[in-house]
Amino acid sequence: MFGVYAPGQDVARMTAFGLQALQHRGQESAGIAVGNGKTVLIHKDLGLVDQVFTEETLSHLDGDLAIGHTRYSTAGGGGWTAAQPHISAIDDELIALAHNGTLVDTLPQRAWLANEGVQLYGYTDSEVAARTIGVDTRRAGHIRAGIRLMMQQLHGAYAIVLATPTALYAFRDPNGIRPLSLGKLPDGGGWVVASESCGLDAIGAVFVRDVEPGEIVKVSASGFESEQGIEPARRASCIFEYVYFARPDSVLDGDVVYHARRRMGRILAREAPVDADYVLGVPDSGVPPALGYAAESGLEYCDGIVKNRYIGRTFIQPTQEMRQMGIRMKLNPLPSVIAGKRLAVIDDSIVRGNTSKQLVAMLRQAGAREVHLRIVSPEVMWPCFYGIDTDTRDQLISANMTHDEACAYIGCDSLAFISLEGLKSAVHSVHDGYCDACFSGDYPVPVPE
Ligand code: SF4
Known part of the structure; x- marks a missing residue:
């Protein structure tokens, strides 16, 4: 899982490089979504990164920020519909979400979403997360507040990157189970997040720190912002x-x-x-x-x-x-x-x-x-x-x-x-x-x- 905010640069290609460095984390499907100021564009398919992305597909993904994902299925099965990033709409704005980890016990949340009139199209826990953020954002009025509410409602392991047309978000579960590294491009060129620091190295980004358990980071035209989305819980980083x-x-x-x-x-x-x-x-x-x-x-x-x-x-x-x-x-x-x-x-x-x-x-x-x-x-x-x-x-x-x-x-x-x-x-x-x-x-x- 990878995310970059770097206006004026080839963010889709940077994401493809980052995903290739992270290919060992999942080999079933690969996908990249870019935010271009107006909307979110996506390309994803089954296969390895260099099978899914060609010069041509990358050239159509022009934007200021991008997120990417390689999938290894644990919840919700495999196949094209489970490939990420997951795209959904909050009113008339598209968002893309990529998730590393597994949410536990999403059944009550599925029922809650059904009660809110939200129809789910697949079986993945990542769709549950995206749809929950959608409902919570409408309720709270701002996507960061929506993410905060989601962090209270859903439990388990998650390191998530999320792209809107204009902003990149990254957040990590309160136990810090799955890793998430934060880096900076040289000469103030932008910010990068990756499941592992080798993803930062792949595009010449400098490791800054790990995203903290329960932290939400946002990068947009307003710069880098961080807040504690949910109180950290017992530290439990995966030793495996x-x-x-x-x-x-x-x-x-x-x-x-x-x-x-x-x-x-x-x-x-x-x-x-x-x-x-x-x-x-x-x-x-x-x-x-x-x-x-x-x-x-x-x-x-x-x-x-x-x-x-x-x-x-x-x-x-x-x-x-x-x-x-x-x-x-x-x-x-x-x-x-x-x-x-x-x-x-x-x-x-x-x-x-x-x-x-x-x-x-x-x-x-x-x-x-x-x-x-x-x-x-x-x-x-x-x-x-x-x-x-x-x-x-x-x-x-x-x-x-x-x-x-x-x-x-x-x-x-x-x-x-x-x-x-x-x-x-x-x-x-x-x-x-x-x-x-x-x-x-x-x-x-x-x-x-
Ligand atoms: S330590 Fe074992 S149980 Fe815990 S997250 Fe890692 S693989 Fe899963």
């Missing part, structure tokens, strides 16, 4: 962003993801040592912790698994079939490196167990003598309701098998996970309030039964 989701070159809440991952590897090496010939990292997110594990243990690191860079991340493909196909096409072991060797294989997480099972089988086929899996997240025991698709509890291997059963199912010689305390101590952000519900079951925002 550091483990898996975010890009290693991003800075989240003051810590560089790459360094956090290396520290995770070091801590895991102390918590779960193993006698091995080589340490391997499962690309991409397993590589920095593998380097940390090797440095701490004194074992040699080697690149024994090669990744096809043109295959999407398996975990965020929408169906099980696609996920399985993706795994086989994505990773290939190097037999000349690993044959006859005892391997400590470092991976970011085990959710369903399918990737690990196929990976271990591939390593054994390539001649590995022993495969010891070391995981830099604790066991995923609970589903995420805040924007990461870990599905239901019955799909989580750790929630349904004992440690020994999981090890046997995956086919490895040994299996160990970092402790939750170890993981938390590896992340050096400016606060110490994390959501760790998928490991602990302690949900910071109540989830209905």
Whole structure:
């Protein structure tokens, strides 16, 4: 998710660049909406950013400000109608909204909207947010007041960018669950917001700070404005962003993801040592912790698994079939490196167990003598309701098998996970309030039964 306010510049192209840097956050659809002073124009479709946007489509998106989104569906399914930004009208003014995260329990709000005479056209929580802002804005008389009311009515994880014809808004849920970075273009050229700081880097913007939990920022011809839309609640930034989701070159809440991952590897090496010939990292997110594990243990690191860079991340493909196909096409072991060797294989997480099972089988086929899996997240025991698709509890291997059963199912010689305390101590952000519900079951925002 990305937003830029930069009158006189090619805001659509800047947004396309920003979205490409954030492509890892969603690969089902991409969209850009621009505000041109009079109205909001949009182009969106299913596919990756460079499939959806051509020179021609970008040239039609002329404006002073833009927002963009790449989608990875967790609530409301996939398909074209769920692609974002979501467009709606407040009286005769169009607004576009792009949302990262998941709102919990939107059913009462849907009923409330129906009562207000608002018809919903899709099933996404983002449409509920946009329509709620519409009703609240009519009631309050100003869109910022409308956003404030929405923040009181809806709960869950949201980092949202919103474009009107003349202004860019960005706001974040009171727990700060999903990240949102704020940056500035050089020479007073404008303001930028992005889900991760790597999106700012992509267009040469300088990181200023994170948008604070519960904060609303607005950028328009009147300049930059900020207000506290809702009181901050218990700080609960998603710790899984550091483990898996975010890009290693991003800075989240003051810590560089790459360094956090290396520290995770070091801590895991102390918590779960193993006698091995080589340490391997499962690309991409397993590589920095593998380097940390090797440095701490004194074992040699080697690149024994090669990744096809043109295959999407398996975990965020929408169906099980696609996920399985993706795994086989994505990773290939190097037999000349690993044959006859005892391997400590470092991976970011085990959710369903399918990737690990196929990976271990591939390593054994390539001649590995022993495969010891070391995981830099604790066991995923609970589903995420805040924007990461870990599905239901019955799909989580750790929630349904004992440690020994999981090890046997995956086919490895040994299996160990970092402790939750170890993981938390590896992340050096400016606060110490994390959501760790998928490991602990302690949900910071109540989830209905
Ligand atoms: S439940 Fe897990 S994945 Fe979801 S927000 Fe919390 S820490 Fe992140």
